[in-house]
Structures are given as C-alpha cells and as structure tokens.
Amino acid sequence: MAEKRKTSPPISYREAALVKRQRQAGDYDDSTSSQQIAIASSKDGQDKGLVRSVKRTSSLSHPILGFTGAHTSEILDVKFSRDGSRIAAASADRTISIWSVYGECANIGQLKGHSKAVTCLAFSNTISDALYSGSADGTIIAWSLTTGEKQRRLRGHRAIVNCVSATRSGPELLISASDDGRVMIWDPQAKEPLDVLEVGYPVTAVAFSQDSSQIYVGGIDNQIHIYDLT
Structure with missing residues (x-):
C-alpha cells in the first residue's frame, strides 16, 4: 500500500507577517505605479513568497477613485x-x-x-x-x-x-x-x-x-x- 504523502502544516495566520523585500538586480521596475511585497509564513521570515503586482497601465490619477456625494440612497x-x-x-x-x-x-x-x-x-x-x-x-x-x-x-x-x-x-x-x-x-x-x-x-x-x-x-x-x- 502506497504511503500517504505528508501534508505541510497549515499556516497560522497569527504567525504570518508582511515583510518588505529589498529590490534586487533584474527585478521588475518598481515605479510609483507598481510595488512588491514578500509574504512570510513564519516569524523568522525564512519561508517567503514574492507577490509581484502588475504595473498599472491606466491613465487614472490613482488606482482607487471615489465618486461620492451625489445620492441619498443605495x-x-x-x-x-x-x-x-x-x-x-x-x-x-x-x-x-x-x-x-x-x-x-x-x-x-x-x-x-x-x-x-x-x-x-x-x-x-x-x-x-x-x-x-x-x-x-x-x-x-x-x-x-x-x-x-x-x-x-x-x-x-x-x-x-x-x-x-x-x-x-x-x-x-x-x-x-x-x-x-x-x-x-x-x-x-x-x-x-x-x-x-x-x-x-x-x-x-x-x-x-x-x-x-x-x-x-x-x-x-x-x-x-x-x-x-x-
């Protein structure tokens, strides 16, 4: 009977931390319209996964815009x-x-x-x-x-x-x-x-x-x- 594959222990969200990653040579251009962060699954930060945002191509002044004040109901x-x-x-x-x-x-x-x-x-x-x-x-x-x-x-x-x-x-x-x-x-x-x-x-x-x-x-x-x- 084949041995069951061991599963990795679940990540504890209480231990997870967001760690800013220093820019390295060859990285995607880090301009004002893009950013990079690393997600660490442990307090010591040994296990990291890079989440790289896609550079904005929109001509809007900000990535999030609010249109408020025109209505009094939903x-x-x-x-x-x-x-x-x-x-x-x-x-x-x-x-x-x-x-x-x-x-x-x-x-x-x-x-x-x-x-x-x-x-x-x-x-x-x-x-x-x-x-x-x-x-x-x-x-x-x-x-x-x-x-x-x-x-x-x-x-x-x-x-x-x-x-x-x-x-x-x-x-x-x-x-x-x-x-x-x-x-x-x-x-x-x-x-x-x-x-x-x-x-x-x-x-x-x-x-x-x-x-x-x-x-x-x-x-x-x-x-x-x-x-x-x-």
Whole structure:
C-alpha cells in the first residue's frame, strides 16, 4: 500500500507577517505605479513568497477613485460609457448621476425624471451622447447627455423594469425586461415597442449578441433563452 504523502502544516495566520523585500538586480521596475511585497509564513521570515503586482497601465490619477456625494440612497446600477470617459450611476433616490472619469472625477450631471427607483442603465453603443434608464415605475427613459434632457419616455411594462440593453452594432435598438414577464424590443425614437416576447415569469437579465441578430434572456427559471431577431 502506497504511503500517504505528508501534508505541510497549515499556516497560522497569527504567525504570518508582511515583510518588505529589498529590490534586487533584474527585478521588475518598481515605479510609483507598481510595488512588491514578500509574504512570510513564519516569524523568522525564512519561508517567503514574492507577490509581484502588475504595473498599472491606466491613465487614472490613482488606482482607487471615489465618486461620492451625489445620492441619498443605495446605488442599483453603474455603467461605463463606451469610450470609458464617463460613468453613470442609478439610484433608489430616483436620480442618475453622471461622472467624468478623468481629471477631477467631477459629478457633471444629475438626471431626474423617474417617479421611483432607477434600477438599470445602458449607454448607447452607436449614439455617443445617448443613455437609457429603466425604473421601478415601469418606464424607460432615453436621455441626451449633451443637454441632460429627457428625449423620450417608453411605456409598456406593467411592473419594475429590471434591465435594459442597447444594440452593439447596426441600427439603434433597445431591449428591456421586467417583473411582468415580458421582454420588449424598442426603436428608441418610437413610442410603441417593435415586438413583445411573453416569457411568463420575471426576467432579470437581457443582452444583445455582438452582431445584434440575437438576444439573450435570463430569468427566475434558472435558464438562458436565445431568440433570433432576423
């Protein structure tokens, strides 16, 4: 019978210590955007493992940035714009805050138009200044980020809107899904949906395929359903 391999004794976290490692020839460049530490598993520091951080390639001023002070209730969704220059945050306080990612990371806009919590957001992938928001009030609003004004309100759902998604390519289309068990496909310039999928149970996630020829639908049935749009 083969002898069982002996296992190493577990590391005691009470004995573990962080030990700064001196830089050596051939080490990765230790600039302000990277750092190196050694983790010692014993007090005498004999057993060490080097943890080497990856050099930052971001142009942000700091590795961690805080965007605070714009909302009075919890944040329910956050999205980056397609070019990464802006962040939009949706809140239960019924507003949407728009932030500049670079420079002073300023709050550059506050959008108000929903009567209940803003639950989901989607930046347009084809229109540079368009943002879409869904809400517990059952509506979707198309916003212009250039003016900060509401362009159109889309009505059709009978319950909270859980998610919205915009086409990744081709003509601008929008899909929304709700606790009412329906998925709606919209032309954001029209008041009525182009099509309605009766799923029959609350839908919690939707997305377009890369070529926008299919949509993916997830809900409380624990499955993902794929629908062809062509």
